[in-house]
Amino acid sequence: IFDSLRGRLDGGQQTITLSGVDKIADKLMAANRIIIVACGTSWHAGLLAEYVIEELCRINVEVEYASEFRYRNPIITDKDVIIAISQSGETADTLVAIETAKKQGATIFGLVNVVGSSIARLSDAGAYTHAGPEIGVASTKAFTAQLAVLYLIALKVAKVKNTITDDLYSVLVTDLVKVPEHVQQILETQDQNIREIAAKYTDARDFLYLGRGYNFPIALEGALKLKEISYIHAEGYPAAEMKHGPIALVDEHLPVVFVATKDSYHEKIVSNIQEIKARKGKVVAVVSEGDNTVTSLTDDVMVVPLVHEIIAPILSVVPLQLLSYYIGVNRGLDVDKPRNLAKSVTV
Ligand code: F1P
Numbered sequence: 001i002f003d004s005l006r007g008r009l010d011g012g013q014q015t016i017t018l019s020g021v022d023k024i025a026d027k028l029m030a031a032n033r034i035i036i037v038a039c040g041t042s043w044h045a046g047l048l049a050e051y052v053i054e055e056l057c058r059i060n061v062e063v064e065y066a067s068e069f070r071y072r073n074p075i076i077t078d079k080d081v082i083i084a085i086s087q088s089g090e091t092a093d094t095l096v097a098i099e100t101a102k103k104q105g106a107t108i109f110g111l112v113n114v115v116g117s118s119i120a121r122l123s124d125a126g127a128y129t130h131a132g133p134e135i136g137v138a139s140t141k142a143f144t145a146q147l148a149v150l151y152l153i154a155l156k157v158a159k160v161k162n163t164i165t166d167d168l169y170s171v172l173v174t175d176l177v178k179v180p181e182h183v184q185q186i187l188e189t190q191d192q193n194i195r196e197i198a199a200k201y202t203d204a205r206d207f208l209y210l211g212r213g214y215n216f217p218i219a220l221e222g223a224l225k226l227k228e229i230s231y232i233h234a235e236g237y238p239a240a241e242m243k244h245g246p247i248a249l250v251d252e253h254l255p256v257v258f259v260a261t262k263d264s265y266h267e268k269i270v271s272n273i274q275e276i277k278a279r280k281g282k283v284v285a286v287v288s289e290g291d292n293t294v295t296s297l298t299d300d301v302m303v304v305p306l307v308h309e310i311i312a313p314i315l316s317v318v319p320l321q322l323l324s325y326y327i328g329v330n331r332g333l334d335v336d337k338p339r340n341l342a343k344s345v346t347v
Helices: 002-010 019-023 025-030 040-057 092-103 118-122 141-161 166-177 179-201 213-230 239-244 266-278 312-330
Strands: 033-038 060-065 080-086 107-112 125-128 206-211 233-238 255-259 282-288 300-304
Touching: 002 166, 019 025, 019 125, 019 141, 025 141, 033 040, 033 092, 040 060, 040 080, 040 141, 040 213, 080 092, 080 141, 092 107, 092 118, 107 118, 107 141, 141 166, 141 179, 141 312, 166 179, 179 282, 179 300, 179 312, 206 213, 206 239, 206 266, 213 233, 213 255, 213 312, 233 239, 239 266, 255 266, 255 312, 266 282, 282 312, 300 312
Parallel strands: 033 060, 033 080, 080 107, 107 125, 206 233, 206 255, 255 282, 282 300
Antiparallel strands: none
């Protein structure tokens, strides 16, 4: 995905080619709404896509857990476009959800990693993430690739609908192309730091993950990765919801992980960090390079390159994946094969 985008830009163009989107372009442009159905990590990619598509394309987006959608009686029309996201392309809940929507006339766009999988075959159009096989059960690089494609879709549609300025389009495409080198930088500069942070929190019983706006889905994904591969109870919450309940959990034993990269809500997230510190919670934060406002308030920071706030989540998830990985390894667990989890949940 990144290579092909880079190739286009090298040619001096900023045009995004996605034949799957072209195939359903008419439906997409006329859509009442987009309904994203997915499970687990793929659902978190969908939630972030909702924020980005609504912001850039001004199309109404709903995100549904396929495992709920399939059992209720949702209102679907032939003006709805369903985006089904699945690494394996075989998740039974997602498969049944799109079968249901298809019967009611919706157009199905499949975003899957495994070529020729059941969800790909059932879709009217789609795109492959081409992230290569996931070695572990828990989804990691597939998540990054899902976001890359969902962002490309948002940018492409926004350009056609003329709901994005040329300047913003150019900034986002340029930042998106640089994701691989930024991820490389995170791996090179943060690995040792994250190992040390993981060592400090390996025996924690619970974790709270907080983020606002585009960073909220990343807080959810960080918490899910920790649950999946280290078996530590972790909850992801919107930072602003903290005061509506979870704040009661905060004491000196609770590590709170903030996704606190520079964005339009920065002052708010800084004040949330202060609220946790005032209650003696331990704060670990993902911060943008050069941002000392957060660093001076926290116990530990994981640094990512400074990019546009819409692109930042694609980078912020990487240190959180590494944190879960090292905590799992420290606890002597097989992080590639977590207990009770299957690569494809086919029942
Ligand atoms: C969805 C999912 C994964 C999770 C685990 C169980 O799979 O929930 O996100 O890490 O493997 O299944 P998929 O539909 O994206 O293949």
